[in-house]
Amino acid sequence: MLTLVSDFYVQYVLEGVEPPERMFQGRKDHQEFVKATARLARNAVVWEHIPRHLRLPGEAYDMRPFVPGQNAPQ
Numbered sequence: 001m002l003t004l005v006s007d008f009y010v011q012y013v014l015e016g017v018e019p020p021e022r023m024f025q026g027r028k029d030h031q032e033f034v035k036a037t038a039r040l041a042r043n044a045v046v047w048e049h050i051p052r053h054l055r056l057p058g059e060a061y062d063m064r065p066f067v068p069g070q071n072a073p074q
Contacts, residue, residue, distance in 0.1 A: 001033055 012019040024030035
């Protein structure tokens with residue numbers, strides 16, 4: 001997971017480029033990570049459900065939290 005996050009940071013965040021859909025598709029380490037996550041999820045127990053955050057009136061919200069917007073400080 002840390003390799004994937006690091007690669008994402010270097011390729012997209014540092015470059016200020018929006019990542020494409022399925023950016024890690026075909027990478028063996030990503031496939032292994034997804035399989036391991038699914039295996040863990042099958043045995044997980046939900047302790048509490050937290051509903052999605054609702055935006056408050058006038059609240060600014062960037063749907064791309066890892067890529068700074070055009071007006072964001074660098």
